[in-house]
Amino acid sequence: MAYRETEKMRNRKVQTRKRILECAFERVTSGGFRSAQITHVAKAAGVATGTIYRHFESKEELFAEIFRTATQREVDKVAEALAGPGDAVARLEAALRQFAARALRGPTMAWSLIAEPVDPRVEAERLLYRQAYAEHFEKAINEGIESDALPTQNARQSSTCLVGAIAESLVGPLSPAQSGNSQALSQTTQTQLVESIVCFCIQGLTGTRR
Amino acid sequence: MAYRETEKMRNRKVQTRKRILECAFERVTSGGFRSAQITHVAKAAGVATGTIYRHFESKEELFAEIFRTATQREVDKVAEALAGPGDAVARLEAALRQFAARALRGPTMAWSLIAEPVDPRVEAERLLYRQAYAEHFEKAINEGIESDALPTQNARQSSTCLVGAIAESLVGPLSPAQSGNSQALSQTTQTQLVESIVCFCIQGLTGTRR
DNA sequence: ATAATAAGTGAATCATTATTCATTTCTTGT
DNA sequence: ACAAGAAATGAATAATGATTCACTTATTAT
Known part of the structure; x- marks a missing residue:
């Protein structure tokens, strides 16, 4: 031999x-x-x-792995922010900011992960990861409810709304039709965007005006 | 001749x-x-x-027309609800309910309009229509702000968050991976789903617990 | 060096569908 | 009935890109 x-x-x-x-x-x-x-x-x-x-195995498998790697990175960052200092509200806010800021920094990849039309195999991965985000948020929301930082609510549902609100708010600005054109969003516009998202989301969670 | x-x-x-x-x-x-x-x-x-x-002209053109027809129908229903009776908050709530209820009644089409991967030509149409929804919501929000039914806020941004929150909340339940399996969501589950979405969204808009 | 085995190659093949176009069928006015 | 035009047909073609596989090259142990 x-x-x-x-x-x-x-x-x-x-x-x-x-x-x-x-x-x-x-x-x-x-x-x-x-x-x-x-x-x-x-x-x-x-x-x-x-x-x-x-x-x-196939192109779809390769893509799925890329998708997993890239998204896991983002999920981890969100989890990290949620594990940071401060009360539940502050941590949720930090996580939202983190998510948005990173997406705006890498718009093409963010768009691919959030909204690009992909094969079913990869779409399945996307669905899974949206849930992963939601689960992290959910955990923090439940902590907030327990510590009275947040009113009683359907934590799972609220977390899904968070994911949706932030994703939707970014899809327009990120989509190639927009960002493909020369000038990206100005720093000011980006900041305003993030502020309004955070504002709406935190209100949605806390039920109080800030 | x-x-x-x-x-x-x-x-x-x-x-x-x-x-x-x-x-x-x-x-x-x-x-x-x-x-x-x-x-x-x-x-x-x-x-x-x-x-x-x-x-x-082409398949994409045919699809785009189908997309327009179907979505316009939904946009009209939302607009109708927003033009109904009650103050701005009540009307926004009615519109959200309308949107969700119709989507759950026709899940496959709703999924196609909201989340199915489609050709760029159709995707462009989708982007346009998401804005159409947002514009209707925005108008109602601005009316609410003027009549002091809602606190001052970035109406455009809030409306985008509404669209995102509701779309995201529905994507999971609507996606073929879910609804493809025999039993659709039970009536109870559907009602709970809609209630939580509305709750989050209205809070996000009003900043007050109900 | 050689045999045994695995990794790498990339042109050719396959699969899927949208699209075309030469031909046929149908309508109309005289 | 006939000719001029328009509409309909659907098999053939085109286009795209993933995937295969017969063959070449590389690695290892003796």
Whole structure:
């Protein structure tokens, strides 16, 4: 006998896989899933198209993984903000700001994650992650209710509304039809946008004017 | 000379166009845009595929028209509710209920209009209509502010949040992954869903607990 | 060096559908 | 009935892009 899988080869495979993922990621970051055709990704990663299929079941699977990675990153940031200092309201507010700010900083990827039309496989992932966001918010809302920082409410439902309100508010500004045109939103406009979102959402949660 | 376009023919053309539109509409209603291939639509309408192209520039154009028709219907209903009796808050609440109730009554079409992945041409239409909803809400909010039924706020932004909150709250329940499975949401669940949405939204607008 | 095995290649293939267009059928006015 | 035009037809084509697979190259152990 002769060839036996070795550490070196295992590493190399992992590296290649990672490189493909990174290049595809980059492509999505700059032009959305739509612009990440296998041929292009392969070229960018310096491998043959066939090689992609040695590392991923299908394009949808590759995309799903990109989606997961990118969204998990955002979910983590939100979770982080929710775990920060202050009472429930302050933490929820911080999380909303975090979410919006990051989306505006990386508009193309944000749009891809929030609103770009994608294959069913990836859409399923999106649905899952929207729930992940909602769950984090829900937890904080429940804490708020317990500590009397928030009035009694359907925490799950409120959290879904939060996700929806913020996503919708960003879809317009993020959508390629808008952000594709030269000038991005001015700093001022962005700030106002975030302020109004936060204002509405916190009111929706607390039922009190600030 | 001989053939000259006549009233009869003009009528027939209009009829055919309408029939194509209706059949495509029906198809979308029962299975989303995805399931409305030209071949199927043609068969359903009892015409050849080529005939579709005598009446519509392209599939996307046909879809865009279906989208417009269907959404305009919903926008009108919302506008109607907003023009009803009561103060601004009551009317906004009625509009939200109307929107949610209709979506839950026709879940597949609602999902197609709100969240189904569609071609860019149709996506553009969707963006436009989301703004149409927002504009109607915005108007009512401004009236509410003037009559002191609502506190001062960024009406445009609040209206966008309304649209987002309600859409997001419905996407989960409407999505084929959910509603595709046999049993639709129970009456009770639906009512609770609508109540919580309305509650959050009205609080977001008024800043007061009810 | 060689055999055994795996990884990599990329042109060719496949799959899916929208769209076209040469041909046929239908309408109309004389 | 006939000719001029318009509308309808649907099989063939086009376009897009994912996926395959026969073949080449690389790695390992003896």
